[in-house]
Amino acid sequence: MSAKTIAIAADHGGVELKALIVEQLSKQGYKVLDLGTDGASSVDYPDFAYAVCKTIIDGTAESGILVCGSGIGMSIAANRYPEIRAALVHDRLSTELCRQHNNANVLCLGARLLGVATAQDCVEAFVSTEFEGGRHQGRIDKLSAPH
Ligand code: RB5
Numbered sequence: 001m002s003a004k005t006i007a008i009a010a011d012h013g014g015v016e017l018k019a020l021i022v023e024q025l026s027k028q029g030y031k032v033l034d035l036g037t038d039g040a041s042s043v044d045y046p047d048f049a050y051a052v053c054k055t056i057i058d059g060t061a062e063s064g065i066l067v068c069g070s071g072i073g074m075s076i077a078a079n080r081y082p083e084i085r086a087a088l089v090h091d092r093l094s095t096e097l098c099r100q101h102n103n104a105n106v107l108c109l110g111a112r113l114l115g116v117a118t119a120q121d122c123v124e125a126f127v128s129t130e131f132e133g134g135r136h137q138g139r140i141d142k143l144s145a146p147h
Contacts, residue, residue, distance in 0.1 A: 003029055003030055003031045004030055004031065004062050004063075004127075005030070005031040005032075005033055005055075005060065005061045005062055006025055006030050006031070006032055006033070006061060006062065006063055006064065006065060006127070007032075007033040007035060007051075007052045007055040007056065007060070007061035007063075007064040007065075008021060008022060008025075008032060008033065008034055008035065008052065008064065008065040008066070008067075009034070009035040009036055009037070009048035009049070009051055009052045009064075009065075009066055009067075010036075010037060010048065010066070010067035010068065010111070011037060011043050011044070011045040011048055011067075011068045011069070011073075011074075012037060012039070012040055012041060012042050012043055013067075013068045013069030013070075013111055013112060014066075014067025014068050014069065014109070014111040015037060015038060015039070015040065016111070017067050017109065017111040017114075017116065017119055018034070018065075018067050018111075020116060020119075020120065021065060021067070021119070021120065021123050022034050024120055024123060024124075025123065025127070028127075030127070033055060033060065033061055035048065035051045035052055035055070036048065036051075045066075045068045045073040045074050045077060046073070046077040048066065048074070049066050049073075049074045049077035049078045049086075050077065052064040052065075052066055052078070052106065053078050053081050053083075053084050053106065056083065056084065056105055056106070057081060057083050057084070062105075063105045063106065063107075063126075063127075064078075064105065064106040064107070065106070065107045065108075065109070065123065065126070066078060066086070066106060066107070066108045066109070067108075067109045067110075067111050068108075068110065068111070069110060069111060069112040069113075070110040070112060070113055071088045071089075071108040071109050071110035071111075071113070072088060072108075072110070074086070074088075074108045075087070075088040075106075075108040078106045078108065082143075082144045082145075083105075083144065084105060084106055085098075085102055085103060085104045085105050085106065085140070085143060086104065086105075086106035086107075086108050087102060087104035087106070087107060087108060088108040088109075088110070089107065089108070089109070089122050089126075090110075090113070090114065090118075091118060091121075091122065092118075092121045092122060092124075092125045094122075095107065095121075095122040095125040095126050095129070096125050096129045098126075099125070099126060099129035099130065099131060100129060100130070100131065100132045100136075101132065101136050102136070102140065103131040103136070103140050104126075107122065107123065107126045109122060109123075
């Protein structure tokens with residue numbers, strides 16, 4: 001079985017945390033698709049959010065991680081796609097819940113708000129927590145079909 005592919009991107013506010021997460025996931029055997037940005041130059045977070053979301057929608061990646069200063073812009077951008085359930089989390093518990101209840105397929109992190117250890121704990125919880133299904137499935141279905 002091939003390794004799970006996780007797409008990741010950041011804006012200039014999240015470059016350093018992104019590099020640490022790439023290292024973290026690569027060490028664990030995940031195939032990490034790093035879509036930038038890589039320097040300190042100012043970029044627009046929607047461009048990077050959309051790049052990650054497209055890889056999930058076209059099946060290149062199973063899930064994604066987006067990092068910006070607050071995580072807010074990335075989460076707003078990613079959630080414009082009906083196929084994407086992006087969760088802006090702040091600790092391990094909120095991350096576990098976004099997987100168990102919301103089947104989140106994109107994790108959003110605020111590099112200027114979270115310590116590195118907390119952010120990496122969120123990443124670990126994101127990749128290791130399963131969706132519970134059951135009563136949550138119908139609610140997930142409604143997210144893709146607003147009425
Ligand atoms: C960039 O300065 C900052 O606005 C961005 O990283 C993010 O926090 C937006 O939501």
